[in-house]
Amino acid sequence: MRQFLFILIIYAAFISLGLPDSLLGVAWPKMVGEFHVAYSAAGIISMTIAICTVIASLQTARITRVMGTGKLVLGSVLLTAIGLIGFAFTQNFFLLIVAALPLGLGAGAIDTSLNDYVAVNLKAHHMNWLHAFWGVGATLGPMIMGLVLNHHFSWRNGYLIIGGIQLLLVLILFLSLPLWKQNEQKEAKESNESTSLQSLLKQKGVLFALLSFLFYVGLEGTIFLWGSSYLFEVKSLSVATSSFILSIFFASLTLGRIFSGFITFWLSNQKMLLYSEIALLLGILIVAFGSGNVLYGGFLLIGLGCAAIFPTMIHETPRRFGERNSRSIIGFQVASGYVGIMVLPPLLGVLFENFSMNLFPIFLFVFAFLLLGATVVIDKGRRTTNLES
Numbered sequence: 001m002r003q004f005l006f007i008l009i010i011y012a013a014f015i016s017l018g019l020p021d022s023l024l025g026v027a028w029p030k031m032v033g034e035f036h037v038a039y040s041a042a043g044i045i046s047m048t049i050a051i052c053t054v055i056a057s058l059q060t061a062r063i064t065r066v067m068g069t070g071k072l073v074l075g076s077v078l079l080t081a082i083g084l085i086g087f088a089f090t091q092n093f094f095l096l097i098v099a100a101l102p103l104g105l106g107a108g109a110i111d112t113s114l115n116d117y118v119a120v121n122l123k124a125h126h127m128n129w130l131h132a133f134w135g136v137g138a139t140l141g142p143m144i145m146g147l148v149l150n151h152h153f154s155w156r157n158g159y160l161i162i163g164g165i166q167l168l169l170v171l172i173l174f175l176s177l178p179l180w181k182q183n184e185q186k187e188a189k190e191s192n193e194s195t196s197l198q199s200l201l202k203q204k205g206v207l208f209a210l211l212s213f214l215f216y217v218g219l220e221g222t223i224f225l226w227g228s229s230y231l232f233e234v235k236s237l238s239v240a241t242s243s244f245i246l247s248i249f250f251a252s253l254t255l256g257r258i259f260s261g262f263i264t265f266w267l268s269n270q271k272m273l274l275y276s277e278i279a280l281l282l283g284i285l286i287v288a289f290g291s292g293n294v295l296y297g298g299f300l301l302i303g304l305g306c307a308a309i310f311p312t313m314i315h316e317t318p319r320r321f322g323e324r325n326s327r328s329i330i331g332f333q334v335a336s337g338y339v340g341i342m343v344l345p346p347l348l349g350v351l352f353e354n355f356s357m358n359l360f361p362i363f364l365f366v367f368a369f370l371l372l373g374a375t376v377v378i379d380k381g382r383r384t385t386n387l388e389s
Contacts, residue, residue, distance in 0.1 A: 002179065002182075005176075005179070006176070006179045006180075007122070007126065009172060009173065009176050009179070010114060010117070010118065010126075010130065011129065011130060011133045012133075012169060012172065013073055013077065013110060013114060013169065013173065014110075014114060014130050014131070014133045014134045014137065015133050015134070015136050015137035015140070016077055016080065016110070016137060016165070016166055016169050017080075017107060017110045017111060017114075017134055017137060018133070018134040018135065018136065018137025018138035018139075018140075018141065019137040019138070019140060019141040019162050019165065019166070020080060020083075020084060020103060020107070020141060020162060021137070021138045021141060022138055022141050022142045023084075023141050023142065023145055023158065023159065023162065024042060024045060024046060025042075025142075026141075026142045026145045026146060026149075026158075027145055027149075027155040027158060027159070028042045030149060030154075030155045031155055035092065035093045035096065036093075037093050041093065044097065045096060045097060045100050047342065048097050048100040048101065048104060049100045049103055049104035049107070050104065050338055050341070050342045051104065051342075052100070052101055052103070052104025052105045052107075052108065053104045053105070053107050053108035053111070053338050054108065054335045054338045054339060055104075055105065055108065056076075056104065056105045056106070056107070056108025056109045056112070057108040057109075057111065057112045057331045057332075057334040057335040057338065058331055058332065058335050059109075059331075060072070060108070060109050060112035060113050060116075060327070060331045061112075061116075061327040061328040061331050063109070064113055064116075064327060068180065068181070069113050069114075069116075069117050069180060070173070070176070070177050070179075070180025070181065071177065071180075072109055072113050073109075073110055073113055073114060073173060073180075074170060074173040074174060074177070075106075075109075076105075076106040076107075076109035076110045076113070077106065077110065077166055077169050077170050077173060078106070078166075078167075078170050079102040079103070079105055079106030079109075080102065080103055080106035080107060080110070080166050081163050081166035081167045081170060082099075082102045083099050083100065083101070083102040083103030083104075083106065084099075084103065084159050084160075084162050084163035084166060085159070085160065085163040086098070086099030086102070087099050087100075087103075087156075087159045087163075088156040088157075088159040088160045088163060089156070108334070108335075108338075111334050112327075112330055112331045112334045113327075114130065115127075115130075115314045115330050115334065116317075116326055116327040116330045116331075118130055118314075118315070119314050119315045119316075119317055119318050119326060119330065120318050120323055120326060120327075123264070124261075124264035124269055124272075124311075124312065124315050125260075125261035125262065125264045125265060126261070127311040127312070127314060127315040128257045128258070128260040128261035128264060128307075128308055128311045128312070129257065129258065129261040130311065131257050131310060131311040132254055132255075132257035132258045132261070135250075135253065135254030135257065136254070139250075139254070141162060144158060144161055144162060145158035145159075145162075148161065197332060200325060200328060200329055200332065203321055203325070204381045204382075205320060205321065205377070205378040205381045205382065206321060206329060206332075208374040208377050208378050208381075209313070209317070209320065209321075209329065209333060209374070209378060210332055210333060210336040211336075211370070211374055212313060212333075212371055212374045212375065212378075213310075213313065213333045213334070213336040213337040213340065214336045214337065214339060214340040214344075215340060215344075215367040215368075215370050215371050215374075216306075216309055216310060216313070216337070216340070216367070216371050217310070217336075217337035217338070217340040217341045218340030218341060218343070218344030218345065218367060219306075219344075219364055219367040219368060219371070220306060220310075220341070221340065221341035221344065221345040222344060222345045222348055222360070222363065222364065222367075223246075223249060223302065223364070224345070225345040225349065226345065226348065226349065226352065226357075226360055227242075227245075227246045227249065227299070227360075228242040228243055228245075228246045229242075229352075229357065230357055230360040230361070231245055231246070231295065233357045234357050234358055234360070235291060235295060237295075245295055245296055245299050246299065248296060248299050248300050248303065249299040249300070249302060249303040250303070251303070252299075252300045252301075252302075252303025252304050252307065253303040253304075253306055253307050254307075255307075256303060256304040256306070256307025256308065257307045257308065257311065259307075260272065260276075260307050260308035260311075260312075263308075269312050269315060269316045269319070270316075270379055272308050272312050273308070273309065273312050273313065273316070273375050274372075274375065276304075276305050276306070276307070276308045276309050276312070277305065277309065277368060277371055277372040277375060278305075278372070279301055279304060279305035280301075280302060280305030280306060280309070280368045280371075281305075281365065281368050281369065281372065282301060282305075283298050283299070283300075283301030283302035283303075283304075283305050284298075284302060284361055284364045284365045284368055285361075285365070286298035286301060287299060287302065287361055287364075288361035288362075288365070309371070310337075313333070314330060314333070317329055317330050317333065319382075320378060320382055344367075348360075348363055351363075
């Protein structure tokens with residue numbers, strides 16, 4: 001019973017990670033008038049959050065060795081609560097950027113520390129379900145803000161409610177600290193040299209793992225940002241239909257992670273990754289060459305293909321590279337993913353604007369093919385290492 005309760009607390013912490021992720025996009029049309037800034041200024045806030053998330057991801061391994069996972073997650077959720085409540089009370093744009101700092105730092109630490117903990121200590125189905133609960137949070141956040149705005153309350157109330165939920169979770173995490181101490185494995189004290197990026201890159205396959213996260217998260221972000229525009233401009237669908245088809249992608253991504261958790265009971269991580277990446281490639285081809293109702297199926301297949309990729313790659317890290325360095329490598333992988341989503345979608349947006357939106361599925365296919373290639377190379381390298389040893 002205690003173990004079941006502990007796992008629920010881990011899932012709840014990942015819900016908290018998803019809750020703030022889509023708030024800014026929903027609230028910004030109301031916020032921009034109060035702060036008297038350009039509409040594009042939201043990019044400054046989102047970039048600040050993303051940069052802080054990368055910094056926190058890279059430092060999580062070092063901090064965890066000092067604090068332990070339980071205390072780090074507790075402190076990180078508290079940081080996100082402070083950031084959200086700071087948004088609610090901020091009266092000028094500069095302070096809004098200041099409030100974004102703890103929001104990003106907290107998110108990066110939660111993401112890396114919990115991913116590592118589950119990868120080392122729990123089975124593959126828990127990793128898939130963990131990321132499904134992120135989807136629950138990412139769905140609930142905009143719903144709560146939407147309800148607040150639809151009832152003609154200030155966007156500030158929405159941030160206060162989400163911040164209050166985070167504070168409630170802080171209390172739950174504080175009370176659960178003894179459970180963390182009972183469940184955490186004793187970590188080996190690693191020197192700074194053994195966990196530096198330079199030393200990790202010498203390990204066979206690590207570079208390809210970082211590239212996998214860069215291209216996968218970049219691909220996902222490209223679909224988030226430009227999928228609806230592609231359907232509207234190239235496939236000549238209405239705005240409403242384009243948005244609905246994109247929502248099918250989000251739904252299949254979340255539900256796919258739930259179902260993937262069950263599939264891992266009889267399918268290995270290696271096969272799960274391979275089949276998922278093949279399904280992703282097929283979905284992209286359907287979207288590229290299909291039309292009409294076929295596009296619904298294409299985006300559904302892309303979502304199902306994407307569903308298990310990120311959590312499975314995370315869960316494979318200790319097996320691929322050993323538990324000793326898994327936390328450091330996961331930190332770099334998460335950071336690489338955030339770099340991908342910061343750089344690739346905006347860069348592709350410039351290319352789409354100056355050339356053609358028809359490039360959208362081509363780049364998706366290239367990213368997915370590179371992802372599949374990196375997976376094959378890593379697994380081949382792992383088999384070679386096992387044979388040599």
